[in-house]
Amino acid sequence: METANNHLLLKAxxxxxxxRVPVWMMRQxxxxxxxxxxxxxxxxFFERCQTPELAAEITIQPVDIIGVDAAxxxxxxxxxxxxxxxxxxxxxxxxxxxxxxxxxxxxxxRIYIPNVHEKLxxxxxxxxLIKNNLNNRVPLIGFAGAPWTLxxxxxxxxxxxxxxxxxxxxxxxxxxxxxxxxxITDTTIEYLTAQIEAGADTVQLFDSxxxxxxxxxxxxxxxxxxxxxxxxxxxxxxxxxFAKGAWHSLQEMSKTGAAGLGIDWCITPEKAREFAGTxxxxxxxxxxxxxxxxxxxxxxxxxxxxxxxxxKNYIAxxxxxxxxxxxxxxxxxxxxxxxxxxxxxx
Ligand code: CP3
Numbered sequence: 001m002e003t004a005n006n007h008l009l010l011k012a013x014x015x016x017x018x019x020r021v022p023v024w025m026m027r028q029x030x031x032x033x034x035x036x037x038x039x040x041x042x043x044x045f046f047e048r049c050q051t052p053e054l055a056a057e058i059t060i061q062p063v064d065i066i067g068v069d070a071a072x073x074x075x076x077x078x079x080x081x082x083x084x085x086x087x088x089x090x091x092x093x094x095x096x097x098x099x100x101x102x103x104x105x106x107x108x109x110r111i112y113i114p115n116v117h118e119k120l121x122x123x124x125x126x127x128x129l130i131k132n133n134l135n136n137r138v139p140l141i142g143f144a145g146a147p148w149t150l151x152x153x154x155x156x157x158x159x160x161x162x163x164x165x166x167x168x169x170x171x172x173x174x175x176x177x178x179x180x181x182x183x184i185t186d187t188t189i190e191y192l193t194a195q196i197e198a199g200a201d202t203v204q205l206f207d208s209x210x211x212x213x214x215x216x217x218x219x220x221x222x223x224x225x226x227x228x229x230x231x232x233x234x235x236x237x238x239x240x241x242f243a244k245g246a247w248h249s250l251q252e253m254s255k256t257g258a259a260g261l262g263i264d265w266c267i268t269p270e271k272a273r274e275f276a277g278t279x280x281x282x283x284x285x286x287x288x289x290x291x292x293x294x295x296x297x298x299x300x301x302x303x304x305x306x307x308x309x310x311x312k313n314y315i316a317x318x319x320x321x322x323x324x325x326x327x328x329x330x331x332x333x334x335x336x337x338x339x340x341x342x343x344x345x346x
Contacts, residue, residue, distance in 0.1 A: 009070045009139050010201055012315050013238040013259040013281050021306060021314055022069040023338040024141070025331065026242070026262075027321030028062040029074040032331065035061050045090040046082075049075050055126035056133055063138055065328065066335050070138050071130065073195070075123055077145030077206055080187055081154050083119035085111040094158075101157035103169065105176060113183055116190045123191075124198035131199035142200030144192055146207035146243065147184040147229075148222035154180065163212055170221055177221065185225045189232045196237045203233060204240040204262070208320075211245015211264075218249050223256075230256040240283060244320060250275035265290075265319035269308035282309060285319040286334065291326040295333045302337040303346065311343045 008022035030036055036058055039048065048054045058074040078096055082088045089097045102111065117124070130140055145153075153159075155166040170177040192203050210222050222243065230239050234257040241253050242262030250272060253261055260281040263272045272282055286305055291298060306316065316338045322331065 007139065009141075009315060010238065012313065013202060013240070015279065015281065015313055017312065020341070021309075021311055021316050021338055023316040023335050024068040024070040024072065025062070025066075025318050025322050025335070026072075028066065028068055028331075029058045029072060030322065031324035032322055032326045033061055033065060033328065035065065045076075046079075046088075049079060050122045052122060052126040052129045055122075056129040059126070059130050059140075060133060063134070066331055067339070068138070068335055070141050071134060072141040072204075073123070073127060073130065073143060073200065075126070075143075077143070077150060077208075078153060079120060079123065080144060080184065080191060081150055083114045083116065083191075084183065084187060085114070086154060088153075096153055096159055098153060098157045101165075102154050102180060103165075104173075108176075108179065111183065113186050113190075116187065116194050120191060120194065124194050127195060127198035127200055139201035140199060141240075142192060142195035142203040142237075144188045144195075144203070144205060144229075146205045146210065146222060146241075147181045147188065147225040148213070148218075149207050149209045150184050151177065151180055151221075152209045152212075154184075163209055167212070170217075181221065181225050185228050188229055192229065192233050193236060196233070200237065202238045202240065202259070204242055205229060207241070207243035207246065210243035210249075213246070215248040218243075218246050219252070222246070223249060223252055226253070227256045230258050234258070240281075242283070247272065247275065251277070254280045260315065262317065263319065269305065273309075278313070281313045281315060283315040283317045286317070288318045288320050288323050288326075291318075291322065291330045291334060293330075295330060298330060298333045299337045302334055303341060306338065306341050306343075307346060 008018050011018050055074045059071050063071050078088045091097050152163045152166045155169045238259035240260035241258045244264050247267040254276045263284040265285045265287040
């Protein structure tokens with residue numbers, strides 16, 4: 001039974017027919033799982049990322065506990081700025097904090113394009129261990145932050161609703177912004193290549209803050225760099241672009257060579273399909289907060305989502321990361337509804 005499910009996600013990304021829709025959840029390895037909280041009590045965040053045995057255990061937890069069709073590497077998008085020479089802290093209940101952000105030309109003296117095989121060797125070690133422990137049960141998704149989203153943190157120095165300091169940096173010092181974006185892009189190409197060589201079956205680029213830009217600025221500050229990455233990676237492994245809020249550019253993203261596009265809940269599946277065209281796999285788009293609704297509502301709304309997307313060229317997922325206050329039962333209800341859904345007799 002399990003082996004038949006092995007490659008559902010990879011099949012969907014290739015555009016092949018599947019006997020059912022594959023499902024995983026963004027941020028599925030995380031704080032809504034009591035088993036994760038237990039590990040979290042003993043080790044710091046980056047300690048968990050940097051210890052392959054811990055990263056492997058956390059990565060596999062949702063596969064065992066929830067029954068998702070793919071594992072996603074436990075790590076963070078901010079390990080890349082860290083490897084480039086910036087200090088990154090994760091402050092409990094506040095989120096990321098970078099005490100010395102990039103704001104002026106002189107700040108570039110502190111950052112560099114790292115040798116990812118040295119600086120991020122703990123990631124490739126974790127991937128090898130995960131692949132070994134997964135024993136081909138489900139595929140492993142590698143990932144990186146998209147250059148624009150990483151610039152947001154590297155310049156702003158913390159999370160933000162508007163990332164206004166990061167945007168001001170782009171609009172006041174565009175040459176520096178492009179220099180930084182190119183450094184991140186070059187690092188990310190090497191990093192994702194290393195992840196794939198270590199065993200990642202597919203990779204996702206998270207552009208969580210893509211939606212903060214106008215369509216024109218998204219093209220300039222984000223899509224250009226995403227395109228470079230996809231161009232270099234696409235023949236090594238299928239690539240998924242998730243640019244939250246950037247629905248206006250789905251058509252352009254569909255032309256990059258990506259195998260899949262993640263979409264959030266603010267666009268209907270029908271519109272997303274219209275913009276992205278029929279040939280690409282779509283992934284999404286359940287409102288993560290709706291997992292807080294009573295289970296019968298979750299089941300009803302999940303079925304509605306499945307009917308709207310249809311069975312082909314589709315990976316079921318949330319429209320953004322799972323929230324920490326979602327109970328395991330509710331996450332399971334979402335996943336089981338997808339696994340049990342019969343497209344012929346709904
Ligand atoms: O998907 C997975 O389960 C794999 C692991 C993963 C983490 N972060 C673990 C994590 C992934 C894919 C990420 C990506 C990530 N990290 C993004 C892009 C996706 C998104 O949600 O938009 C972003 C913007 C970050 C940066 C980041 N890391 C923030 C803003 C925070 C704090 C707030 C939050 O969402 O938790 C983190 C910390 C973080 N990364 C945690 C986890 C499990 C929580 C910290 C903890 O448990 O102590």
